[in-house]
Amino acid sequence: MYDYFLGGETNWAIDRAAAERAIELLPWVRDMAKANRAFLRRAVRYCLAEGIAQFVDIGSGIPTVGNVHEVAGELNPRSKVVYVDNEPVAIAHGQVQLEQTGEPGRHGMVQADLRDPDQLWQRVLDTGILDPARPTALLVVAVLHFIPDEEWPQAALADYRQRLAPGSALVLSHGTLDAVTPAQQEQLDAYTRHYAKTQNPLVWRSRTEFAEFLGDYPLVEPGITWVPDWRPDPTIAPELRTDLTDPSQSMVYAAVGRKP
Ligand SMILES: C[S@@+](CC[C@H](N)C(=O)[O-])C[C@H]1O[C@@H](n2cnc3c(N)ncnc32)[C@H](O)[C@@H]1O
Numbered sequence: 001m002y003d004y005f006l007g008g009e010t011n012w013a014i015d016r017a018a019a020e021r022a023i024e025l026l027p028w029v030r031d032m033a034k035a036n037r038a039f040l041r042r043a044v045r046y047c048l049a050e051g052i053a054q055f056v057d058i059g060s061g062i063p064t065v066g067n068v069h070e071v072a073g074e075l076n077p078r079s080k081v082v083y084v085d086n087e088p089v090a091i092a093h094g095q096v097q098l099e100q101t102g103e104p105g106r107h108g109m110v111q112a113d114l115r116d117p118d119q120l121w122q123r124v125l126d127t128g129i130l131d132p133a134r135p136t137a138l139l140v141v142a143v144l145h146f147i148p149d150e151e152w153p154q155a156a157l158a159d160y161r162q163r164l165a166p167g168s169a170l171v172l173s174h175g176t177l178d179a180v181t182p183a184q185q186e187q188l189d190a191y192t193r194h195y196a197k198t199q200n201p202l203v204w205r206s207r208t209e210f211a212e213f214l215g216d217y218p219l220v221e222p223g224i225t226w227v228p229d230w231r232p233d234p235t236i237a238p239e240l241r242t243d244l245t246d247p248s249q250s251m252v253y254a255a256v257g258r259k260p
Helices: 013-025 029-049 068-075 088-101 117-126 153-163 182-196 207-212
Strands: 054-058 080-085 107-111 137-141 169-175 252-258
Touching: 013 029, 013 182, 029 068, 029 137, 029 169, 029 252, 054 068, 068 080, 068 088, 080 088, 080 117, 088 107, 107 117, 117 153, 137 153, 153 169, 207 252
Parallel strands: 054 080, 054 137, 080 107, 137 169
Antiparallel strands: 169 252
């Protein structure tokens, strides 16, 4: 569905039908996806500019418009990326994509679940691609809102935070209903019910709940913002420009924390 929203080509009839229904219920959902994807690119560029050249992208999804290894490779041809997803179709497509555009030794993709940090981290390290002693950018972008509290996403994030080397970055985005007006509530309820029928039901969280995922990591300026407001740079991804009239319409928070 996300790939379809972004105008990608790796989607199937069943995804397109579900995505079209989501668009009927929330006509600006494509722009929400684009705004999120553009944030991901800007955050990757920020990390590279800070000298962080290795990335773990949890919930990377099916390879789609502007993949992390491509964005990173443009700025640093020696950058390294390990993609992680728990979805077998995303893994299969990711591996094909990396065979075509990746480089063994610098890029990898593993199947693992965010909710199992021990296994996930071991699989990432088993690729031999990353040096865990060096600063790493951990990307968990548009993923946590698929994990309910009872599956302990907060504990998982705390675990990852303590594994990262000093100087590492934690890049997060997350869906929220904080800016939804009473007039929009019914529309959003219908949208949430629609997602409840998919493989990835949505769990919206407040700004305070989102902030907890960053733990005690100091936040990079400008702190927690709507995705379009995090260090905007329209030159980076003109194909991801949106018609959102207000940043809060993205309904997605963004933040980057750094481990001192
Ligand atoms: C909306 S996509 C986000 C793609 C990319 N991170 C981005 O923001 O452009 C969400 C991805 O999270 C993955 N995902 C959901 N729950 C997960 C879990 N428990 N562990 C790993 N990946 C998960 C889904 O399979 C999907 O590929």
